[in-house]
Amino acid sequence: MASVYQPVVDRSISSCIFVVVVVLLLIARIGSCASCYKRIFSFGDSIIDTGNFVQSIGHTPSPIKERPYGMTFFHHPTGRICDGRVLIDFYAEAFGLPLIPPNLPGENWGPFPGGANFAVYGATALPADYFRYKWNLNVPGSTCLSTQIGWFKEMLQRLAPGDAAKTVLSESLIALGEIGGNDYNYWFLSVHPRDVAYQFIPDVVSVIINTAQELINLGAKTIMIPGNFPIGCVPAYLKAFQTNNPADYDEFRCLKWFNDFSMRHNQALSNEINRLRAQNPGVKLIYADYFGAAMEIFKNPHKFGIDDPLLVVCGGDGPYHTGRPCDKDAILWGNPANFASWDGIHMTEKTYNAIADGVLRGPFTNPPLLYSC
Numbered sequence: 001m002a003s004v005y006q007p008v009v010d011r012s013i014s015s016c017i018f019v020v021v022v023v024l025l026l027i028a029r030i031g032s033c034a035s036c037y038k039r040i041f042s043f044g045d046s047i048i049d050t051g052n053f054v055q056s057i058g059h060t061p062s063p064i065k066e067r068p069y070g071m072t073f074f075h076h077p078t079g080r081i082c083d084g085r086v087l088i089d090f091y092a093e094a095f096g097l098p099l100i101p102p103n104l105p106g107e108n109w110g111p112f113p114g115g116a117n118f119a120v121y122g123a124t125a126l127p128a129d130y131f132r133y134k135w136n137l138n139v140p141g142s143t144c145l146s147t148q149i150g151w152f153k154e155m156l157q158r159l160a161p162g163d164a165a166k167t168v169l170s171e172s173l174i175a176l177g178e179i180g181g182n183d184y185n186y187w188f189l190s191v192h193p194r195d196v197a198y199q200f201i202p203d204v205v206s207v208i209i210n211t212a213q214e215l216i217n218l219g220a221k222t223i224m225i226p227g228n229f230p231i232g233c234v235p236a237y238l239k240a241f242q243t244n245n246p247a248d249y250d251e252f253r254c255l256k257w258f259n260d261f262s263m264r265h266n267q268a269l270s271n272e273i274n275r276l277r278a279q280n281p282g283v284k285l286i287y288a289d290y291f292g293a294a295m296e297i298f299k300n301p302h303k304f305g306i307d308d309p310l311l312v313v314c315g316g317d318g319p320y321h322t323g324r325p326c327d328k329d330a331i332l333w334g335n336p337a338n339f340a341s342w343d344g345i346h347m348t349e350k351t352y353n354a355i356a357d358g359v360l361r362g363p364f365t366n367p368p369l370l371y372s373c
Helices: 010-033 052-056 085-094 128-137 145-159 164-170 182-187 194-218 235-242 256-279 288-299 347-360
Strands: 039-043 116-118 172-176 223-225 284-288
Touching: 039 145, 085 172, 085 347, 128 172, 128 256, 145 164, 145 194, 164 172, 164 194, 172 194, 182 194, 182 256, 194 223, 194 256, 256 284, 256 288, 288 347
Parallel strands: 039 116, 039 172, 172 223, 223 284
Antiparallel strands: none
16 A cells, blocks of 8 residues: 655644734734725814814914813824823824814815814804704804814815715715714703703704714715713713712712713614614714713723822812813823823823723724724
8 A cells, every 4th residue: 555645744833824824814904994994084072173173263362272281192282172182083093094184274284185073172963043042051152063064065075076075985984973962061061950951862863863864975984973971970060060969979979860861862872873774774883882981991990090080180179170270270180191081071181092992992882993894
């Protein structure tokens, strides 16, 4: 019988080859995801404003134009209401894009090769007239979601007229929010009957969903729509609604009622996203659970290098380090990397980084945004 030659395979070599193949596949997967969106267009409020508000006020003085704003990453003020980067910056970096510039003033930014940011500090989902005529509430500023969409359409018409717009949008990630938080903030923080705000929820959600449908009609194929944050853990709320009743607080020392309100908004928004998804089967609609991502910090702050997530880093000597606005004369209580809250409303770069990581890599989007391509 003829012998059959069977080569001896070195198991260590086989293992090395297997590891190399796996690594190459992972690199290919990450690289393909990082390059699949050619640009990001974002809408929202101060949580992701990268300079539109500062551009809109021109030479008018503002604390946002001075240190300590921008101290952590940029080492100078940039128009972000933060010590450094905000959420949209981390998304752009993850997809290998340049930091997304503000839309204003549009004529100075050329072709927006990596996208554009239309978010503005103080913006609402609903127009100011909704609050003025229906609820007798004067909302500061006039920038709402429809205004930002108007700017977006003007930019599209200028840079991608006609059918070219659909091609541009099909290759882009749309970040629709966070938006809607100020619709509630203006009501709550001006000490109106809080139960009335439940009536806002359907209207706020409706305008967000209608805007998403409008973007789909223009050609958008991937839209991320975030929910609201746990406002019961926000220092400005904790100070304004401080009580002596332990039953008003949860185990993380956050206000139960306000966190429940945020969850009601988020559930209503999530339900409508599901409905919109069913009506647009060729479009990726991704709900981002900002509430859950932020709560990770309040549940386990030491994991993130934070001692007390309810304290403000830039503020005064009042409860929760509140009592005065963050400006050049405010108390800076330490390194912002050790705090969750920047000024009592807005978060530190450290917090935004943690939230963005939970959105990009999971589990606070499904699929994780980085692998949504």
